[in-house]
Each structure stands twice: as structure tokens, then as C-alpha cells.
Amino acid sequence: MRVVSLVPSLTEAVAVTLPGALVGATDWCARPAGLDVARVGGTKNPDVPAVLALRPDLVLANEEENRAPDLDALRAAGTDVLVTEIRTLDQAFDELARTLAACGAPRRPRWLDEAEAAWAAVVPAGPYTAVVPVWRRPWMVLGRDTFAGDLLARLGVRNLYADHPERYPRLPLDELRAAGPDLVVLPDEPYRFTRDDGPEAFPGTPAALVDGRLLTWYGPSLTEAPRGLARALRAARR
Numbered sequence: 001m002r003v004v005s006l007v008p009s010l011t012e013a014v015a016v017t018l019p020g021a022l023v024g025a026t027d028w029c030a031r032p033a034g035l036d037v038a039r040v041g042g043t044k045n046p047d048v049p050a051v052l053a054l055r056p057d058l059v060l061a062n063e064e065e066n067r068a069p070d071l072d073a074l075r076a077a078g079t080d081v082l083v084t085e086i087r088t089l090d091q092a093f094d095e096l097a098r099t100l101a102a103c104g105a106p107r108r109p110r111w112l113d114e115a116e117a118a119w120a121a122v123v124p125a126g127p128y129t130a131v132v133p134v135w136r137r138p139w140m141v142l143g144r145d146t147f148a149g150d151l152l153a154r155l156g157v158r159n160l161y162a163d164h165p166e167r168y169p170r171l172p173l174d175e176l177r178a179a180g181p182d183l184v185v186l187p188d189e190p191y192r193f194t195r196d197d198g199p200e201a202f203p204g205t206p207a208a209l210v211d212g213r214l215l216t217w218y219g220p221s222l223t224e225a226p227r228g229l230a231r232a233l234r235a236a237r238r
Contacts, residue, residue, distance in 0.1 A: 001104040004056040005029065006046055006066050010084065010099060013219035014060070017100050017109045024054045031213070031221075048073045058082055060099060088150045089119060092218035115222035119154065122226040125233040126156020130183040130208075131176050133198070134168065135191045139176060143169045148215045152185065155230055173201055181205055183236060187212035208236035 004024035005011040011029035015022055024038040026046065038054055041047040043065045051059060051074060059081045061071055071081050082102050084095040093116055097108055132142040132152065142149045143164035152159060160179045161169060184202045186193035189212030193199075199207035210232045214225040 002055060002057045003060060003103050004040065004051050004054055004058075005060040006040075006043055006051075006070075007060055007062045007084070008043070009217040009219045009221075010060045010062070011035070012217070012221070013096055013100065014103055016111065016220050017105055018103055021103055023056060024051060031217075031219075046070055048077075052077050052079065058102060060084070060103075062086065086147050086218050087145050088147065089154065089222075092147065092222065096218060111220045111223055115220075115225075118223055118226050122154055123230065124154070124156030125230040127158065128156060128183040128233065128237070129158045129160055129181055130185050131160055131179060131181045131202075132157075132185040132187075133176070133191070133193070134187065136193075136198070136201070138170045139173050140168050140170050141176065143167045147218065148187075151215060151225065151229065155226070155233060157183070157185065157233065177202060177205075183208060183233070185210060185215075185233070187215045189213070189216065206236045208233050 001021050002023045003014055003021045005014060005022060006026055008029045011025045012031040015032050015035055022037050024040045026043050027039050028043055040050045044067060048070060056079060059074055059079055061081055061083045063083055063085045074081050082099060084099060086092045086095050096112055134140055141161050142159055143161045143166045145167055149159050149162055160181055184205050185208045186198045187210050210229055213221050214228045
């Protein structure tokens with residue numbers, strides 16, 4: 001198989017499971033470290049001719065991360081495109097198994113079984129009520145029906161905007177403060193929140209700075225995500 005991945009999480013999953021299958025990935029595909037494949041632009045603006053020039057048997061995409069016009073152009077050129085939909089942890093496990101099988105994996109990888117076992121044994125860090133910003137200028141938070149929100153819920157975090165009509169609502173900072181969270185969860189991607197950039201906007205509210213890969217990626221990182229996220233949540237409340 002010759003595979004091009006337009007999704008960083010799927011890139012890591014395929015590279016770890018099927019070394020040599022990937023021939024192309026986006027500029028944002030930073031895992032695993034040292035991945036030596038052709039780069040084909042961003043997730044939102046892939047270079048379609050560059051993808052086609054790699055003669056892939058399969059292109060991997062995601063309905064949230066990639067744009068339909070780019071995927072339509074690849075299909076129109078005769079390329080098979082597998083589009084994943086991952087908004088819950090259970091979906092992630094199912095879609096990862098489907099994707100890896102489509103890429104030629106003869107069996108489920110051990111890391112996927114280990115990830116399922118890790119999450120089945122998870123001990124909630126909460127209960128907490130939280131707002132979860134993913135961007136600032138303007139402020140944007142997790143709303144309904146998100147993969148990251150599902151992970152946090154399993155860890156005992158009640159997202160105050162889980163019932164918002166939008167999946168990633170843009171809200172004024174004053175409104176976020178007035179919602180009365182007892183915790184603000186700040187990942188380091190897609191916006192890179194740090195100790196000096198983010199917590200100061202929520203004075204008096206504990207801030208959990210979490211690894212964005214553990215919160216938003218679906219792939220081998222799922223094996224370490226329960227422990228790593230729980231540790232960061234507990235540390236914020238000490």
C-alpha cells in the first residue's frame with residue numbers, strides 16, 4: 001500500500017503500525033519524530049497535485065479536519081479516500097481499526113488493545129466543572145459533540161458548554177468567567193496555552209495545562225492519555 005495521510009493523528013497511527021506504508025503526510029504531521037515522507041501542505045489546504053503525484057492507493061482524511069472540496073478533487077482524479085468521523089472515544093477505537101485494516105494491517109495493533117484497556121480502567125480525576133478554551137483572540141471553547149469533550153467526561157470533567165448548539169462556540173471572556181467553572185482546562189494545541197498565556201484570563205480559577213496531543217489526538221497517544229490527563233487535572237486542584 002501507498003498511503004497519504006492528511007490527519008496528524010492517523011499519520012502517527014499508520015507510521016507506528018505499518019512502517020513504510022506512508023508516502024506522504026501534511027506539514028503538521030509531527031509524529032512519530034523523524035518521519036521521513038513527502039510533505040503535501042496543511043490539513044486545510046493540501047496540495048492536491050502533490051498528493052496525486054505520489055500515486056497513493058489510499059488517502060486518509062477526517063470529516064472535521066479536512067475540507068470536502070479537496071477530498072472531492074482527489075476522488076475526481078481517481079484516488080480512493082477514506083474519511084473518518086471521530087467525535088467519541090468509542091468511535092476512535094472503531095475508526096482506527098477500520099483505517100489500519102484498510103491500509104493493510106493484518107491484525108489489530110497491540111497499542112490499540114492497550115489503549116482500550118487503559119481507558120476501560122480509567123479512574124476519574126473529578127468531579128470538576130470546567131470551561132475548555134481551544135483558542136483565544138477570539139476566545140473559542142469546546143462545545144457539544146467533541147472527541148476531547150468525551151475524553152474529559154470520562155475523567156470526571158463536566159464541560160459547562162457541552163450542551164451548546166455549536167461544537168466550538170466563540171464566546172466573550174466575561175461570559176466564560178461568569179459561567180462559574182471550578183477549573184479551566186488549557187491544552188497546548190491548537191492554540192498554545194502556557195503558564196504565562198491563558199491562566200491569567202481566569203483569575204482565581206485553577207488552570208490545568210494539558211498536553212494537547214493527549215486530549216485531541218486519536219492514535220498511539222491514547223495509551224498514555226488517561227494517566228497523563230488525570231495527572232494534569234489533579235495537579236491543578238492541589
